[in-house]
Amino acid sequence: xxxxxxxxxxxNLFWLGRYTERVHVILHFLRKYRDRMIxxxxxxxxxxxxxxxxxxxxxxxxxxxxxxxxDKTNKHSLISILTCASDNAIVLRxxxxxxxxxxxxxxxxxxxxxxxxxxDVDVLQPVTDSLxxxxxxxxxxxxxxxxxxxxxxxxxxxxxxLHIRFDYPxxxxxxxxxxxEKHIQKEKSIFDQNSLFELKLATEQPFYNKQEILGRVxxxxxx
Amino acid sequence: xxxxxxxKEAVNKWLERIGVRFGVYKGGVFHEQLFPxxxxxxxxxxxxxxxxxxGLVQRVRAxxxxxxxxxxDKQIVSDGVIPEEFIYSSKGYLPQCEGIMPSKKVYVHIAxxxxxxxxxxxxxxxxxxxxxxxxxxxxxxxxxxxxxVSPHTFEYNxxxxxxxxxxxxxxxxxxxxxxxxxSVVLTPGRFNSAFFEHSFLAEKTxxxxxxxGDLVVENDKLYYKGIFNSxxxxxxxxxxxxxxxxxxxxxxxxxxxxxxxxxxxxAKGNVAVMNAPGNGIADDKGLCYFxxxxxxxYLQETPMLQNAPTYxxxxxxxxxxxxxxxxxxxxxxxxxxxxxxxxxxxxxxxEELDNIKRLITNEPRRWIAQEVIxxxxxxxxxxxxxxxxxxxxxxxxxxxxxxxxxxxxxxRFARQQDSFVVNSSQGGxxxxxxxxx
Numbered sequence: 001x002x003x004x005x006x007x008x009x010x011x012n013l014f015w016l017g018r019y020t021e022r023v024h025v026i027l028h029f030l031r032k033y034r035d036r037m038i039x040x041x042x043x044x045x046x047x048x049x050x051x052x053x054x055x056x057x058x059x060x061x062x063x064x065x066x067x068x069x070x071d072k073t074n075k076h077s078l079i080s081i082l083t084c085a086s087d088n089a090i091v092l093r094x095x096x097x098x099x100x101x102x103x104x105x106x107x108x109x110x111x112x113x114x115x116x117x118x119x120d121v122d123v124l125q126p127v128t129d130s131l132x133x134x135x136x137x138x139x140x141x142x143x144x145x146x147x148x149x150x151x152x153x154x155x156x157x158x159x160x161x162l163h164i165r166f167d168y169p170x171x172x173x174x175x176x177x178x179x180x181e182k183h184i185q186k187e188k189s190i191f192d193q194n195s196l197f198e199l200k201l202a203t204e205q206p207f208y209n210k211q212e213i214l215g216r217v218x219x220x221x222x223x
Numbered sequence: 224x225x226x227x228x229x230x231k232e233a234v235n236k237w238l239e240r241i242g243v244r245f246g247v248y249k250g251g252v253f254h255e256q257l258f259p260x261x262x263x264x265x266x267x268x269x270x271x272x273x274x275x276x277x278g279l280v281q282r283v284r285a286x287x288x289x290x291x292x293x294x295x296d297k298q299i300v301s302d303g304v305i306p307e308e309f310i311y312s313s314k315g316y317l318p319q320c321e322g323i324m325p326s327k328k329v330y331v332h333i334a335x336x337x338x339x340x341x342x343x344x345x346x347x348x349x350x351x352x353x354x355x356x357x358x359x360x361x362x363x364x365x366x367x368x369x370x371x372v373s374p375h376t377f378e379y380n381x382x383x384x385x386x387x388x389x390x391x392x393x394x395x396x397x398x399x400x401x402x403x404x405x406s407v408v409l410t411p412g413r414f415n416s417a418f419f420e421h422s423f424l425a426e427k428t429x430x431x432x433x434x435x436g437d438l439v440v441e442n443d444k445l446y447y448k449g450i451f452n453s454x455x456x457x458x459x460x461x462x463x464x465x466x467x468x469x470x471x472x473x474x475x476x477x478x479x480x481x482x483x484x485x486x487x488x489x490a491k492g493n494v495a496v497m498n499a500p501g502n503g504i505a506d507d508k509g510l511c512y513f514x515x516x517x518x519x520x521y522l523q524e525t526p527m528l529q530n531a532p533t534y535x536x537x538x539x540x541x542x543x544x545x546x547x548x549x550x551x552x553x554x555x556x557x558x559x560x561x562x563x564x565x566x567x568x569x570x571x572x573x574e575e576l577d578n579i580k581r582l583i584t585n586e587p588r589r590w591i592a593q594e595v596i597x598x599x600x601x602x603x604x605x606x607x608x609x610x611x612x613x614x615x616x617x618x619x620x621x622x623x624x625x626x627x628x629x630x631x632x633x634x635r636f637a638r639q640q641d642s643f644v645v646n647s648s649q650g651g652x653x654x655x656x657x658x659x660x
Contacts, residue, residue, distance in 0.1 A: 004405075004449030006437045090242065091413055093422035094432045102240045109239055189450060223450065 009095065010150055010190055010223045012088045016096075017154025019085035020104070023078060024131045025162045026052070027124060030068075034121050037061050051166050052076075069124070070115035079111050082127070096151075097141045103134035149186045153221075156180035161217050164210055177203050184220065195219045227373040231262045231604065237368040243361065246416040253414050259652035260365060261603045265614065265634040266657045275338070275346055275618065276628045278527035281518055283334045283620045286353060286505050288521040290330040293504055294320050304520050305513050308537070312588050313510065314558050315354075315503020317466060319473050323490045325499045326399040326459075327623075332497035333392070334620040335359075338528070339598035347596055348530050349615060351514065353506040354498055355463055358633040358653075359388050359619050360420040363427075365655045366631070381660040385631030389427035391621045396430065396459045398623035399495035404458025405447055406430040409438065411464050411480045421463050430461070440484035445494040459495040460485075466500050508557040508591050509535060532594040536587035545592040546580055552592040553643075554579055565644070567595065595643075601654070603636055612636045615645050616656060632656040 005013075029048070036044040045064040049056040054076045058064035071077045082104075089096065089104045107130040114123050135155070142148040160176040177200065184191040199216040202208055235257070244255040267275070292299050293310060300307050310316055335356025337349040366385050370377050396406045408430055410421035425432035431447060438457065439446050446454040462469060468478040470485040488494045504510065512533045515526035534541040534552070545552060549568040556564030566579060583590050600611035614636040619629040634654040635645035645651040 004431075004447055004453055004455045006434075006448055007450055008434060008437065010450055087413075090418075091422070091432075091434075093242075094426040094430075098241055098423070098426060101242060105240050105242045 005095075005144075005146060005150075007223050009092065009147075012092050013095065013147055013150035014154040014190075014221055014223070016085060016088035016092060017151040018158040019081055019088060020131060020134060021155040021158040022162070023082050023085060023107070024128065025159055026078060026081070027121070027128050029162070029166055030121055034065075052162075053165060065120055069121065070111070070119070072115075078124075079115060082108055082111055095142065095144070095147050096138065100134060100137040100141050103130045103137060106130045107134075146187060149183045150190070153180065153183040153187060153191065156183060157217060157220065161214060164213055164217075173203065190223045191220050192222050227369055227376040228262050228604065230369075230372040233372045234260060234262060234365070234368050237372070238364070241364060241368075242419065243364055244419050246414060246418060248416075258361060259638070260361075261636065261652055261654045262369070263602050263604060264655040264657045265601055265616065266659065269659045271344075271346070272630075272658045274527065278346070279334075279336055279618055279620050279628050280626045281522065281524060281527055282336065282348070282351070282514060283331055283622060283626055285514065285518040285521050286334070286351065287329065287331045287622060289517045290499065290502060290505050291324070291328060292521075294323060294501060299517065299520055302520070304516050305510070306537075308588065309507075309509055309513070310504065313504050313507045315466075315501070315505070315507045317474075317501040317503070319486060320499070320501030323501075324492075325489070326401055326492065326495035329395075329399055329495075329497075329622050330499040330502055331505070331620075331622055332395050332399065332461075332499075334622070335617045336620065338616045338618060339531075339596055339614075340616075342597055342599055346528060347598075348511070348514075348528050349596075350508060350511055351506040352617070353502040355465065356617065356619065357417045357420055357463075358617055358635075359392075359629065360423045361653050362631050362633055362655050363388050364423070365653070369655060380657070383630040383658040383660055385629065385656075385658075388619070388629050388631070389424065391627060391629060392424065392461075393428040393430070395621045395623040396428065396461060396495075396497070399497060400458035401493055401495055402456065402458055404445075404456040404494070406459050407433040407438070407447060407457055407461070409433050409435075409460050409462040409464055409482075411435065411468070415463070417463065424461075433460075435464075435480045435482075438482045438485075440482060440488045443484070443488050443491045443493055445482070445485065445488045457494055459497065461497050466503060469496075469500060508555050509537070509588065512591065531596050534592045536583045536590050536592065541592075542583065542587055545583060545590075549576060549580065549592070551595065553595050554583070555591050555593065557589055557591060567643070569595075601634070601636060603652070603654075610640070612638070612640070613643050613645065614654070630658045 033044045033048045042061050045058060045061060046056055058067060067074055069078050072079055074080060086104050086108050089101050093101050107127045110126045138151060156176060156179045160180050163173055163176055184196055195216050202213050202216060238257060238260060245258050246253055246255050299305050300310060331353050333356060335352035338346050339349055340346050363386055400406060408421055408425040410418060410432060412434055422432055433447060437448055439448055445457040447457055464480050467475045468480040470481045471478040472483045473486040489496050511530055512535055518524055518526040534545050536542040536545050552568050554566045598613060601614040603610055603612045614634055617633040619632060621627050634656045635651045637643060637645050638650050638652055
């Protein structure tokens with residue numbers, strides 16, 4: 001097989017990494033907020049939406065859990081994001097292999113089953129498990145280095161973005177930036193190195209500007 | 224076998240996990256659905272298969288020679304074996320292919336030939352699919368999964384392994400590859416009904432799955448476009464795009480699925496296209512009638528596999544017979560595929576019969592009529608109950624240096640009692656096909 005990757009597939013790899021990680025990280029954050037909603041702050045989902053940068057169109061905690069997790073007509077819902085991951089994965093079967101694609105399929109099947117019943121976030125542990133297995137399979141089965149870097153650049157870019165949004169400590173942000181930088185520098189042709197440099201400077205500021213950083217993150221991928 | 228049947232749900236879960244689906248458009252909206260799998264395999268004896276295999280090889284060799292002839296000297300027409308009208312009035316005949324000799328003279332790289340078994344045990348050809356026959360991926364996956372969930376079944380039953388289809392396909396691609404270029408599978412895209420198969424075969428043959436826009440012709444050579452306009456030469460393209468959409472500069476000008484100037488690169492011998500454009504002339508339902516004559520003409524052999532008894536209303540004697548016996552016949556529109564345009568006279572009311580008779584009289588070349596074959600029913604599980612349903616067999620024949628029949632096939636069955644329509648697009652299911660060792 002040739003080594004060339006088309007523009008479209010580079011985009012699919014990158015966005016597969018982003019969407020998959022978005023589901024994974026959001027689920028992780030959501031579990032923490034769900035815990036607060038039990039007996040600390042029933043409206044904690046307001047803050048969750050604000051940090052995530054999505055419209056708070058929910059009328060109650062239950063409404064939030066139901067529609068944010070399972071409403072296919074809500075583009076920010078977890079099921080919609082997972083569908084976006086699946087849409088990218090399906091056209092990459094040959095690059096990521098059927099076995100890897102299967103973990104996305106398992107996650108989709110599970111969340112669709114949960115959507116049919118009135119479920120809470122606790123039932124989505126198998127989605128997290130499938131996504132962890134997905135990343136393991138990426139390491140095991142993608143032999144083309146550039147393809148692996150593109151998907152991992154997407155993953156760390158998304159992770160970095162979400163951790164910035166949720167005000168994670170500096171140490172964690174720096175660690176994620178290092179991981180992101182490592183993959184981006186290996187694929188110089190499809191990432192804007194000037195934006196990366198500027199992003200690094202912005203991240204190193206003692207009091208960084210969140211919006212500026214998020215804007216620079218979005219400009220990194222150039223395909 | 225019993226343990227395999229018990230594992231039906233496990234098999235279906237695996238099919239879901241692997242994403243084995245096919246797409247259908249309902250009311251203009253794309254849906255993906257699982258292809259219903261029945262765990263009871265069709266079993267074909269070694270003796271039966273040996274006969275089928277020889278007959279299929281014979282048939283495909285003749286069809287390949289026919290295509291070379293028809294886009295060349297047309298000797299079979301000048302010798303009066305096939306009327307000229309059957310060639311030039313066929314939608315499948317492409318004048319743009321005249322004089323083009325494909326790489327290694329292979330036209331029919333992959334043939335999907337649909338057969339049924341009559342109650343007397345004989346095998347009968349229903350139709351030849353020589354353009355983009357689909358469906359080989361499903362039995363491979365079914366076998367892979369059933370061996371996983373019920374290994375004992377395959378220890379006790381001595382069955383020929385069918386998981387070599389990708390290697391047969393790759394061998395064919397390599398044989399016709401020009402200048403050792405890239406091997407690609409061209410898909411119309413994510414929303415094609417057979418997209419799953421395109422991506423699966425690209426994965427298993429270790430070739431590149433290309434989408435419209437990924438390929439470009441420059442200086443009469445075909446290239447795969449990489450990031451920022453890099454180029455890699457393509458030597459063979461297994462296209463899953465229909466002829467009419469393949470090259471907008473030659474065929475349908477509105478096509479967004481094709482590759483401009485592909486036909487020029489192909490005509491100059493700079494790339495192999497499989498299956499060859501223009502093959503539709505040989506799998507025209509009207510031409511099926513002539514295949515036994517082609518075998519006699521090109522190979523000087525007696526045809527081993529018979530067609531379903533077919534009448535061509537184009538011939539006045541046949542037309543008279545068809546109009547008089549229409550209630551006992553199945554009528555097929557030669558320009559339709561996928562189970563569409565198939566009508567059983569016995570199911571039509573008086574008005575419908577009058578209408579079809581008028582159409583046959585006015586456009587005799589558009590129709591064929593066949594005797595209804597009372598083909599055997601196969602056992603199918605419906606819930607916990609065992610029922611019997613009509614089933615056909617699509618056999619796959621791959622031509623490269625040699626002509627080889629894949630030791631399996633796609634057995635499709637009708638879901639409804641008494642229905643003869645087995646097509647997946649119309650709700651049919653599938654079974655594995657076991658060839659005894």
